[in-house]
Amino acid sequence: MKFDMxxxxxxxxxTEANPYYKLFITIILLVVTLVLDNLYFxxxxxxxxxxxxxxxxxxxYKSYLKFLSIPMAFLIITCxxxxxxxxxxxxxxxxxxxxxxxxxxxxxxxxxTFMRVLGCFPCLGFLALxxxxxxxxxxxxxxxxxKILIEIALLMYNTIFIFLNEIDTMKKAxxxxxxxxxxxxxxxxxxxxxxxxxxxxLDKSETLxxxxxxxxxxGELPVYVPRKEK
Amino acid sequence: MHIMEGYLPxxxxxxxxxxxxxxxxxxxxxxxxxxxxTPESKALLAVSGAFMFILSSLKLPxxxxxxxxxxxxxxxxxxxxxxxxxxxATIVLLFQAILLAHxxxxxxxxxxxxxxxxxxxxxxxxxxxxxxANVSSTIAIFFAAFLGDLLTYVATSFQLAIxxxxxxxxxxxxxxxxxxxxxxxPLAIGEGILTVIIWDRLKEYKPKLLDKLGALAPNEx
Numbered sequence: 001m002k003f004d005m006x007x008x009x010x011x012x013x014x015t016e017a018n019p020y021y022k023l024f025i026t027i028i029l030l031v032v033t034l035v036l037d038n039l040y041f042x043x044x045x046x047x048x049x050x051x052x053x054x055x056x057x058x059x060x061y062k063s064y065l066k067f068l069s070i071p072m073a074f075l076i077i078t079c080x081x082x083x084x085x086x087x088x089x090x091x092x093x094x095x096x097x098x099x100x101x102x103x104x105x106x107x108x109x110x111x112x113t114f115m116r117v118l119g120c121f122p123c124l125g126f127l128a129l130x131x132x133x134x135x136x137x138x139x140x141x142x143x144x145x146x147k148i149l150i151e152i153a154l155l156m157y158n159t160i161f162i163f164l165n166e167i168d169t170m171k172k173a174x175x176x177x178x179x180x181x182x183x184x185x186x187x188x189x190x191x192x193x194x195x196x197x198x199x200x201x202l203d204k205s206e207t208l209x210x211x212x213x214x215x216x217x218x219g220e221l222p223v224y225v226p227r228k229e230k
Numbered sequence: 231m232h233i234m235e236g237y238l239p240x241x242x243x244x245x246x247x248x249x250x251x252x253x254x255x256x257x258x259x260x261x262x263x264x265x266x267x268t269p270e271s272k273a274l275l276a277v278s279g280a281f282m283f284i285l286s287s288l289k290l291p292x293x294x295x296x297x298x299x300x301x302x303x304x305x306x307x308x309x310x311x312x313x314x315x316x317x318x319a320t321i322v323l324l325f326q327a328i329l330l331a332h333x334x335x336x337x338x339x340x341x342x343x344x345x346x347x348x349x350x351x352x353x354x355x356x357x358x359x360x361x362x363a364n365v366s367s368t369i370a371i372f373f374a375a376f377l378g379d380l381l382t383y384v385a386t387s388f389q390l391a392i393x394x395x396x397x398x399x400x401x402x403x404x405x406x407x408x409x410x411x412x413x414x415x416p417l418a419i420g421e422g423i424l425t426v427i428i429w430d431r432l433k434e435y436k437p438k439l440l441d442k443l444g445a446l447a448p449n450e451x
Contacts, residue, residue, distance in 0.1 A: 005328075005329055005330065005331065006329055026335070027335070030235075030236075030335060030336050031336075033236070034239070034240035034243060034336060035240050037239065037240065067331055070331075071234055071235075071331060075234065075237075078237075082394065085405055086394065086402065086405065109394055113237060113394075116236045116237070116239075117234060117235065117236040117237055118236075119236060120235045120236025120336060121234075121236060121334075124235045124327065124334050124335055125331065127328065128327070128328045128329070128331060133325070133328055133329065136328065146258050146262075148258060148261055148262055148265060148272075149258060149317065149320075149321065151272065151276075152261075152272065152275055152276045152279060152317075152318075152321060153276075153279075153321045153324070153325075155272070155273065155276030155277075155280075156276045156277075156279040156280045156283070156321060156325070157325070159277050159280035160280045160283055160284065160325070163280055163281070163284045164284070167284065187420070187424065188427065190424060190427075191423075191424050191426075191427025191428055191431075192427070192431070194285060194424065194427075194428050195428040195430075195431035195432060196431075197281065197284060198428060198432065199431070199432070199435055199436065201278070201280065202274070202277070202436065204277055205273040205276070205277035205278075206273070208273045208276075208277070209272075209273040209274075212273070
């Protein structure tokens, strides 16, 4: 469930598109949005990216809304907080509760922050929803990011999914035995779960190392890059 | 909480990215040295990174009824030291941004600084200091995890307060700290207890490994 985004990234109309373009579009738009910090431009970027995601990449609108919903809820809370508890300029609106007021400069901050996140978030979404992680890492590799970092990241990416399955199994086993029945027992179960995963991960790392060694691993994982069709 | 995509103004994104890059570069240099000495540690590093990622996706039961997750940076710092943890945290944060939409690319620098540098560094100092002072490693790991988690949020409040210094830096810092203190102190205690449970089992099952990593207290080794 949690990794819907990974599934979507592998199954949309832009999965096979050149990852360099996608990476550069995302980064350039993010930088431009941050530098301009213009309310109209933020809305413009939000619309453009949403159209790209929904119409060009053909991602289900429900998944996109789900992707937006949690950060947006959080964003609204933090911006309300910025609006009511900050600032020292002139009072522009009085709520009448505990003397909480909205001031001109805090209002300005809240609106600009809100719009900035609104503009930036779909840019991240565009990259995250259309590009599988392995391709992003391959791009970073050719862009001279240290090899060791890329390799650890690739191995990590593989391992995460193995762990997720194991956690799922273990958690179900604990739940059927009322492991999360009370507050104290849920702490105990969670501790047991986490430490077991760690012990398992040590065994896994050993197995992984052996399997890599036996296949002639010399510190480089070759990635298949299909030749461009002309 | 990670600072979300676009939340910080441009110049602060840049500043935090530059600061974090320097420290992460040092961490990569350290990792290279470790891997050159013992080539088989690469898999261990990768798997521990995955463990950090998984740990932060486990929900911690909290007193207030809301759920949050442990950062796992205290445990990482006690096991591998702060420089290596910073590199692992960088990858973890990148994955969280791309796989879970948690955090972001422009705020990556700021998040690395709070979760990958300040938190682990404090946790490591606390852990080493306490074990040197002959406190048992179980108690030391509790305070390392507790303070590592707490200081992560102090660093985040600091970053937010510099970015939004209204009416003044001090007031903004106090404002952010109060909000985080209410939610984070119980969570930090929770993370401390959880780490102690994990630590106890590790000591029980893999004492040799902990000894090899130099993570046990001198009187327990």
